Amino acid sequence: xxxxxxxxxxxxxxxxxxxxxxxxxxxxxxxxxxxxxxxxxxxxxxxxxxxxxxxxxxxxxxxxxxxxxxxxxxxxxxxxxxxxxxxxxxxxxxxxxxxxxxxxxxxxxxxxxxxxxxxxxxxxxxxxxxxxxxxxxxxxxxxxxxxxxxxxxxxxxxxxxxxxxxxxxxxxxxxxxxxxxxxxxxxxxxxxxxxxx
Amino acid sequence: xxxxxxxxxxxxxxxxxxxxxxxxxxxxxxxxxxxxxxxxxxxxxxxxxxxxxxxxxxxxxxxxxxxxxxxxxxxxxxxxxxxxxxxxxxxxxxxxxxxxxxxxxxxxxxxxxxxxxxxxxxxxxxxxxxxxxxxxxxxxxxxxxxxxxxxxxxxxxxxxxxxxxxxxxxxxxxxxxxxxxxxxxxxxxxxxxxxxxxxxxxxxxxxxxxxxxxxxxxxxxxxxxxxxxxxxxxxxxxxxxxxxxxxxxxxxxxxxxxxxxxxxxxxxxxxxxxxxxxxxxxxxxxxxx
Numbered sequence: 001x002x003x004x005x006x007x008x009x010x011x012x013x014x015x016x017x018x019x020x021x022x023x024x025x026x027x028x029x030x031x032x033x034x035x036x037x038x039x040x041x042x043x044x045x046x047x048x049x050x051x052x053x054x055x056x057x058x059x060x061x062x063x064x065x066x067x068x069x070x071x072x073x074x075x076x077x078x079x080x081x082x083x084x085x086x087x088x089x090x091x092x093x094x095x096x097x098x099x100x101x102x103x104x105x106x107x108x109x110x111x112x113x114x115x116x117x118x119x120x121x122x123x124x125x126x127x128x129x130x131x132x133x134x135x136x137x138x139x140x141x142x143x144x145x146x147x148x149x150x151x152x153x154x155x156x157x158x159x160x161x162x163x164x165x166x167x168x169x170x171x172x173x174x175x176x177x178x179x180x181x182x183x184x185x186x187x188x189x190x191x192x193x194x195x196x197x
Numbered sequence: 198x199x200x201x202x203x204x205x206x207x208x209x210x211x212x213x214x215x216x217x218x219x220x221x222x223x224x225x226x227x228x229x230x231x232x233x234x235x236x237x238x239x240x241x242x243x244x245x246x247x248x249x250x251x252x253x254x255x256x257x258x259x260x261x262x263x264x265x266x267x268x269x270x271x272x273x274x275x276x277x278x279x280x281x282x283x284x285x286x287x288x289x290x291x292x293x294x295x296x297x298x299x300x301x302x303x304x305x306x307x308x309x310x311x312x313x314x315x316x317x318x319x320x321x322x323x324x325x326x327x328x329x330x331x332x333x334x335x336x337x338x339x340x341x342x343x344x345x346x347x348x349x350x351x352x353x354x355x356x357x358x359x360x361x362x363x364x365x366x367x368x369x370x371x372x373x374x375x376x377x378x379x380x381x382x383x384x385x386x387x388x389x390x391x392x393x394x395x396x397x398x399x400x401x402x403x404x405x406x407x408x409x410x411x412x413x414x415x416x417x418x419x420x421x422x423x424x425x426x427x428x429x430x431x432x433x434x435x436x437x438x439x440x441x442x443x444x445x446x447x448x449x450x451x452x453x454x455x456x457x458x459x460x461x462x463x464x465x466x467x468x469x470x471x472x473x474x475x476x477x478x479x480x481x482x483x484x485x486x
């Protein structure tokens with residue numbers, strides 16, 4: 001019974017918008033799922049004792065790369081999202097490598113990532129001619145409204161299912177990194193927080 | 198354009214003045230960390246509330262500016278005590294990350310509460326202090342005032358810590374939290390006094406910032422992180438280090454702003470911080486052990 005519970009909960013979450021699809025509650029659910037995904041990525045690092053305060057910065061890089069690729073280069077988000085992954089991951093690697101080289105962990109790691117998110121914020125504000133600065137930036141509407149090519153949908157149900165799928169992938173990655181962590185004999189870290197998934 | 202370029206000199210002077218304000222901002226945070234060993238992430242939000250207090254007292258209830266400032270400083274000091282009693286005291290024995298996250302929660306609570314109560318419109322005192330013209334340079338009078346008060350505030354705190362009995366007790370607690378309790382120092386009382394002092398310094402900073410900047414619920418985000426980074430760069434809990442770090446940061450920002458946009462100055466300052474973390478994670482003024 002307990003093993004079936006996650007599958008039952010998952011099926012209920014998938015079925016939910018077909019039973020109840022009032023736009024505003026669905027919108028809130030989508031936001032919850034997106035932040036759950038962000039939290040999952042945070043938590044993957046957290047279990048290694050790395051408190052990142054720079055996740056806002058990485059999310060910002062990803063969002064701006066995708067939107068800029070669509071607006072300026074006409075690049076579909078199907079290519080823009082991998083590009084965003086590479087950009088945010090590259091930024092993280094550039095900062096993380098010296099961190100681990102100089103053994104920056106604990107509070108100091110949190111502070112370095114905090115400064116990094118400050119840099120991302122200020123660079124986006126400074127390049128306001130391209131990014132809109134503090135006024136924000138909106139991807140242009142595709143002519144037809146809903147389009148799989150532009151990843152733009154008028155229906156909240158579609159967005160809900162996409163966010164749910166992305167979150168599930170996030171949980172799967174977190175679970176994988178968890179098992180690998182437990183199997184590694186070389187890790188000498190405090191035990192991970194119990195009951196993650 | 199010689200070596201003593203007038204614009205360069207103006208930027209340097211403005212950097213020094215900004216450094217004074219940043220030093221005052223970091224002083225209260227440093228004091229609380231040094232004594233209680235807790236980082237008030239929501240420190241900038243206390244300042245935001247202080248700025249709103251100034252706005253309401255001066256612009257809405259028409260109190261004289263000095264009286265409004267005194268009420269503001271006392272009010273934020275009370276907020277500091279409340280923060281300690283309600284949030285920090287129950288968590289004194291908890292893991293540092295829990296204390297950090299609890300004050301982080303207070304940060305979002307205060308921002309949202311301010312949004313609900315005061316709205317998101319920008320507000321200001323509606324008064325303009327004159328600009329000082331000095332041989333072709335423009336120096337804002339409010340910055341000069343902030344700089345002077347920051348220096349006076351820091352000297353007063355220094356004298357309080359070194360010349361009074363309570364100040365000595367505060368320094369003793371910051372050196373050894375366990376032993377001083379056995380020696381008869383009431384740590385709860387010292388923590389309350391320190392929280393009030395930290396809050397009062399935030400109130401003073403609010404009075405000075407309100408002369409230069411507009412008030413809105415998210416104003417804390419524009420100087421909160423940088424205050425925090427200054428404290429760390431100067432070794433958390435080390436007043437002299439915080440002082441030096443504030444001026445280093447301010448000059449980087451001012452000079453970056455001179456050659457390009459102000460934002461690039463901030464980018465340079467943050468990048469400088471990251472590099473310094475790699476080289477000297479204990480901060481600029483740490484003793485080598």
